[in-house]
Each structure stands twice: as structure tokens, then as C-alpha cells.
Amino acid sequence: MRRRSTFTFSMLCFGFAFLYIPIFSLIFYSFNKSRLATVWGGFSTKWYGELFQNELIIDAALLSLRIAAVTATMAVILGTMAGLALARLGRYRGRTLFAGMVMAPLVMPEVITGLSLLLLFVSLEEMIGWPAGRGATTITIAHITFSMAYVAVIIQSRLSSMDDSLEEAAMDLGSRPFRVLWDVTLPIISPAMVSGWLLSFTLSLDDLVIASFVSGPGSSTLPMVIFSKVRLGVTPDINALATIIILVVSTGVLLAGILMHRQEQRRLRDEQMAYSD
Amino acid sequence: MNDQAQSTQYEDRPWLDPKAEPFIEIKGVTKQFGSFTAVKDVDLKIFKGELFALLGGSGCGKTTLLRMLAGFEVPTFGRLIIDGVDMTEVPPYERPVNMMFQSYALFPHMSVEKNIAYGLKHEGINKQEVGDRVAEVIDLVQLGQFAKRKPHQLSGGQRQRVALARALVKRPKVLLLDEPLGALDKKLREQTQFELMNIQDQVGITFVVVTHDQEEAMTLSTRIAVMNRGEIVQIGTPTDIYEYPETRFTADFIGSINMFEGRVVEDKADHVIVKSEEAGCSFYIDHGVSIREDSTVWVAVRPEKIMVDKQAPADGSHNVVSGVVQDVGYFGNHSLYRIELKSGRIVHVSKPNERRSSRRERGVEWDDEVFLSWEASSAVVLTE
Numbered sequence: 114m115r116r117r118s119t120f121t122f123s124m125l126c127f128g129f130a131f132l133y134i135p136i137f138s139l140i141f142y143s144f145n146k147s148r149l150a151t152v153w154g155g156f157s158t159k160w161y162g163e164l165f166q167n168e169l170i171i172d173a174a175l176l177s178l179r180i181a182a183v184t185a186t187m188a189v190i191l192g193t194m195a196g197l198a199l200a201r202l203g204r205y206r207g208r209t210l211f212a213g214m215v216m217a218p219l220v221m222p223e224v225i226t227g228l229s230l231l232l233l234f235v236s237l238e239e240m241i242g243w244p245a246g247r248g249a250t251t252i253t254i255a256h257i258t259f260s261m262a263y264v265a266v267i268i269q270s271r272l273s274s275m276d277d278s279l280e281e282a283a284m285d286l287g288s289r290p291f292r293v294l295w296d297v298t299l300p301i302i303s304p305a306m307v308s309g310w311l312l313s314f315t316l317s318l319d320d321l322v323i324a325s326f327v328s329g330p331g332s333s334t335l336p337m338v339i340f341s342k343v344r345l346g347v348t349p350d351i352n353a354l355a356t357i358i359i360l361v362v363s364t365g366v367l368l369a370g371i372l373m374h375r376q377e378q379r380r381l382r383d384e385q386m387a388y389s390d
Numbered sequence: 391m392n393d394q395a396q397s398t399q400y401e402d403r404p405w406l407d408p409k410a411e412p413f414i415e416i417k418g419v420t421k422q423f424g425s426f427t428a429v430k431d432v433d434l435k436i437f438k439g440e441l442f443a444l445l446g447g448s449g450c451g452k453t454t455l456l457r458m459l460a461g462f463e464v465p466t467f468g469r470l471i472i473d474g475v476d477m478t479e480v481p482p483y484e485r486p487v488n489m490m491f492q493s494y495a496l497f498p499h500m501s502v503e504k505n506i507a508y509g510l511k512h513e514g515i516n517k518q519e520v521g522d523r524v525a526e527v528i529d530l531v532q533l534g535q536f537a538k539r540k541p542h543q544l545s546g547g548q549r550q551r552v553a554l555a556r557a558l559v560k561r562p563k564v565l566l567l568d569e570p571l572g573a574l575d576k577k578l579r580e581q582t583q584f585e586l587m588n589i590q591d592q593v594g595i596t597f598v599v600v601t602h603d604q605e606e607a608m609t610l611s612t613r614i615a616v617m618n619r620g621e622i623v624q625i626g627t628p629t630d631i632y633e634y635p636e637t638r639f640t641a642d643f644i645g646s647i648n649m650f651e652g653r654v655v656e657d658k659a660d661h662v663i664v665k666s667e668e669a670g671c672s673f674y675i676d677h678g679v680s681i682r683e684d685s686t687v688w689v690a691v692r693p694e695k696i697m698v699d700k701q702a703p704a705d706g707s708h709n710v711v712s713g714v715v716q717d718v719g720y721f722g723n724h725s726l727y728r729i730e731l732k733s734g735r736i737v738h739v740s741k742p743n744e745r746r747s748s749r750r751e752r753g754v755e756w757d758d759e760v761f762l763s764w765e766a767s768s769a770v771v772l773t774e
Contacts, residue, residue: 386543
């Protein structure tokens with residue numbers, strides 16, 4: 114084996130340090146006894162206890178999760194329909210325009226999306242009285258708007274790599290187009306739909322800017338609460354909250370990795386089996 | 391001769407029977423994609439129980455024609471009639487036709503059994519019968535032990551058989567096969583070829599096969615339609631197509647052939663003589679072609695119909711030319727010779743190695759001066 118060069122190795126360490134030192138220091142300070150976030154006052158887990166006493170944060174977290182779940186589900190439904198239309202309707206007039214318009218929210222600055230949605234909601238309320246005031250509903254609608262664009266892109270790219278003859282075969286075997294969609298297309302693109310759902314869920318959970326524009330009194334999402342608290346000074350309970358979030362996310366990523374590795378192993382075994390008999 | 395005797399006479403060759411009703415009739419079908427014409431005014435009659443091959447290079451329109459039979463494309467002009475019913479605009483899910491796709495198109499999320507049963511699921515047949523019919527075709531294609539596997543757990547040959555079983559279980563009137571053996575390796579392909587013929591014989595369904603492989607078409611089919619640039623160039627039995635090509639395209643596309651340009655010097659009812667500068671000899675062909683004398687024609691001779699000898703044949707006025715051996719390719723069962731004529735043209739000759747080559751007796755070798763000759767019935771005159 115070739116000896117590792119010291120230079121490459123130190124560059125690697127530097128890179129990882131750059132990425133992870135902030136995160137580790139955050140985790141470290143979440144166990145700080147002191148009220149001041151930057152002064153070490155001994156080990157303690159009291160901020161975790163306090164966090165679960167703080168109704169403001171718990172409510173915000175629950176609201177965020179609820180909005181994220183509804184957003185992800187709706188975005189998958191609408192995004193899948195858009196993706197199917199883009200990938201399967203063939204060439205029709207205005208296809209390029211439509212495709213571009215679906216993708217637009219991906220590149221639009223969040224501030225503009227947020228502002229335009231706010232204006233829409235305000236004028237809608239004046240005209241038809243719905244949505245009455247701004248709150249969880251308007252945040253959900255706003256989140257669906259930009260999440261479905263991501264889902265549409267994922268679904269479309271999955272469909273374009275799918276063998277068209279699968280759908281033709283189902284049709285050839287006597288299934289009407291709707292049955293073909295249900296029996297063949299949807300099961301095959303279901304992994305893409307799952308990843309679209311997860312992505313929308315994360316995007317919605319993560320969003321601060323758009324939510325700030327379209328939220329109303331009494332409906333603050335978790336990022337909004339964190340942001341407003343931090344503006345008054347970083348407190349250790351926020352560090353504790355962040356640590357929990359990091360823990361949840363890294364467990365999720367690790368689990369996904371293990372699952373994918375297992376699946377790959379099984380696929381290899383299956384292939385060997387196919388050619389051994 | 392009474393009708394009974396006549397129908398038995400044509401049993402194997404319904405296309406010769408003037409009274410036979412075609413099972414599939416393609417009438418003046420044209421398919422355009424934008425300004426591109428994929429299929430141009432095709433007329434075709436296919437009879438019940440045939441194994442009909444559409445043969446041609448890529449982009450000749452054979453697959454488009456097949457897709458129109460399946461219902462995935464609607465012809466721009468013309469009609470398609472299957473078993474007396476006009477199917478031109480009937481959607482694929484209502485046609486008594488099934489297709490085996492080139493990619494096999496097996497549903498990856500279903501087991502072999504489920505894949506095969508899929509076509510029966512929405513037919514309103516009871517579970518018991520579905521099970522019986524699935525078991526029957528699984529037996530037919532010998533997949534019993536793989537019934538519970540998913541497609542990705544099968545080898546290429548097994549997948550091919552699942553695809554065939556899935557199409558057969560519906561008991562279609564016509565089975566369409568798009569390059570059925572294209573994805574298999576050579577050895578498996580030869581074996582599967584015969585399996586396919588046996589299965590067709592057992593089920594008695596009319597097969598229409600699309601292929602670019604002329605060997606596959608020759609061994610499999612009762613008749614072949616050779617296609618070029620969206621048009622059918624020639625329809626006939628494999629023997630007709632090989633031995634009596636009507637155009638230079640067919641002659642060149644099927645097998646290998648030596649083609650020489652020449653001038654008709656004599657055209658009688660029972661023979662024609664063509665003089666060719668390119669070959670450096672004159673051809674005597676034992677049938678008339680009724681063409682104006684002095685017009686340009688092409689004469690084609692298959693490599694295996696040419697005899698190679700170191701001595702000049704006794705009658706040396708026609709059908710003889712001399713040359714020098716450039717190359718010998720030994721293939722075991724036969725040898726290929728590349729012989730350069732005086733005109734510089736290379737002629738291909740193939741010769742079966744009937745006897746074991748002995749070390750003492752020297753056969754035709756590199757740089758030998760040899761005489762090539764052929765029978766009066768071997769050469770084909772092509773006018774277009």
C-alpha cells in the first residue's frame with residue numbers, strides 16, 4: 114500500500130474540523146451549567162429538562178411537525194401529478210413553458226416567494242374571505258407551493274429513466290390507462306415518492322423565511338421561535354434543542370445508510386443466484 | 391381436384407392458396423412522425439398459424455409496423471384488419487393481440503407468477519381458472535421452480551421465457567415479438583430459437599416477429615418480409631428470399647453475395663448471357679429475364695455456389711473466371727476464400743470441409759492461381 118501523504122491527511126483533518134467543530138461545540142455547550150452560553154460552568158443536563166418544560170418551544174415543534182407532514186403529503190400528490198404530466202404527455206403546445214414554470218420556485222429567492230404569497234393571501238381574504246387571517250393554513254399552503262416543485266423534479270427524473278415499455282406492456286395485457294398508473298407506474302416510482310415526501314418534510318421543517326412572511330399571531334413554527342429567541346441572546350436551552358435535532362437527523366441518516374447497504378447486498382446475492390442456476 | 395384436396399395441399403403454405411382468407415391484413419398503411427415517414431404504403435397479408443418475420447436494418451420501419459399491430463401507434467393512412475375485424479383505431483387494451491417486448495418489460499415489483507397472471511386479473515375469470523392457466527404456461531416454458539422469484543433474480547434466458555409466458559397466457563389471436571432473442575448470447579439464442587418454434591407449434595397462435603438478424607428470421611419463420619426505408623422490398627419463404635432475391639438490396643442484406651455489374655448481350659426464352667467487365671467473364675444463366683439487350687443488370691452469385699479448382703474446367707466459354715487466392719479463413723466446418731480477379735475485384739467463396747484435411751495432399755492455399763466456376767442455375771440476374 115502506498116504511504117499516505119502527510120499533506121493530504123492534514124487537509125482532510127482540516128476539512129472535517131471546519132465542518133464539525135461548530136456542531137461539536139454546540140453539543141458541548143448544551144451540557145453547560147452556566148446561563149451564559151459561552152462561559153463553561155460545569156456539566157449539567159438541566160437545560161434538557163427545562164426545554165421540555167417550555168411550552169412555547171414544544172408547541173412550536175408540534176406545529177412544525179404537523180405542517181411538515183401535511184405539506185409533504187400534499188406536495189407528493191400534486192408533485193407526482195405534475196411530474197407525470199411533464200414526463201408522459203409527450204409534446205404538446207407550451208410544454209417547455211409549463212416545465213419551466215413548475216421549476217421556477219426552485220430558483221426563486223425565498224423572500225420573493227414569501228412576499229408574493231403574503232400579497233396573495235391578503236388580497237384573497239379581502240375578495241372571498243378565505244383564508245381568514247394568517248396562520249398554520251397559510252404556512253402549509255406556502256410550503257406545499259414550493260415543495261411540490263421539488264417533488265415534480267424528482268418524479269420526472271425517475272420517470273424519464275423508467276422503461277416506457279413497462280407501461281405499454283401493462284396496456285397490452287388489457288389494462289386501461291388508469292389501471293396502468295395504479296398497477297405499474299406508481300409502484301415503480303414509489304421510492305421516488307418516498308424521497309420526495311422526506312425532502313418536502315425536511316424543507317418545510319427547515320423553512321424560516323417564507324413562514325415568517327405568511328404566519329400570523331399564535332402560529333410560530335420551530336425555526337421562527339428559535340430565531341426570535343436567539344435574537345435576544347443565545348441560551349443553553351436552544352443548544353439542547355439543537356443537539357436533539359442533530360441526534361434525530363444523524364440517526365435517520367445512519368439508518369438509511371444501513372438499509373441501503375443491506376438492500377445492495379441482497380441485490381448482489383439475488384443476481385448471483387440468478388446466474389448460478 | 392376438389393376443394394378438400396386443395397385445402398390440404400396448401401395446409402403448410404396458405405399464402406399459395408388463392409382462396410385462403412388472410413388472418414391479418416395490412417392495407418396501404420403509412421405512418422408519419424412529423425415530416426419523417428417511418429412506414430410507407432405497406433400491404434401485407436399474414437395467414438393463420440404463420441410465424442411471420444419482419445426483417446430489416448435499424449430504422450427500416452419494422453418496429454413501427456409491429457407497434458401499429460399492437461395498437462401503440464395509429465397509422466396515418468391505411469387500415470389494419472385482424473381476424474376480419476378492423477383494428478386500426480382500437481386501443482391496445484382491447485386488441486386480441488399481445489406483444490413480447492425487446493426489453494421484456496417484466497414488472498420488477500411482481501413475482502414471476504404475478505407477472506404472468508397480470509393479464510388475466512382484469513378479465514373477469516375466476517381465481518381457480520387463473521391459477522390453472524398460469525400453471526399451464528409456466529409448465530410450457532419450464533419455469534416451475536422460479537415461479538416465486540422476482541425478475542431481477544432471473545437470468546436473461548429465464549426472463550425471456552417469463553415475457554413469452556406472460557403474453558401467451560392471454561391466448562391472443564396474434565403474438566407480436568420484438569427482437570425476441572436479441573438480448574441473449576449466441577448459444578442460448580440457437581437453443582431458444584428451436585424452443586420458440588416448438589411452442590408456436592404447440593399453441594398454434596400466429597406469430598409476427600421483428601428482427602434485424604437474418605439468420606434468426608431464416609430459421610424461425612414460415613415467411614419473411616424484407617423491409618428497407620419503410621417499404622417492403624420482398625415477401626417470401628426463407629428459401630425464396632435467399633435463392634431468388636428480387637432486388638440488389640435483398641440479395642445484399644440476406645447472407646453474403648458476390649455482385650457484378652454487367653450488360654445483357656443475349657436474351658432468349660430459355661437463357662440469358664450477361665457480359666461483365668467487372669468480373670472479367672460472361673455469365674450464362676438458364677432462364678430468360680425478358681429485358682432489352684444491352685441494358686445494364688447485376689448478376690449475383692452466392693459464395694457457396696462457386697467451385698474452386700486448380701485445373702481449368704473442360705467447358706470454359708461461360709461461368710468461368712480465374713483469380714489468385716488472397717486469403718483463406720478456416721472456420722472448422724467450412725473455409726472462406728477471398729480471391730482476387732484480374733479486374734482487381736475480390737470474390738468470396740465458401741467451401742465445406744467435407745474431408746479431414748490430410749497433411750500430404752495440399753488443398754487450395756495462399757497465392758494459388760485458381761479457376762472459379764458455377765452452374766448456369768446458380769447466378770441470379772437483378773434488374774433493380
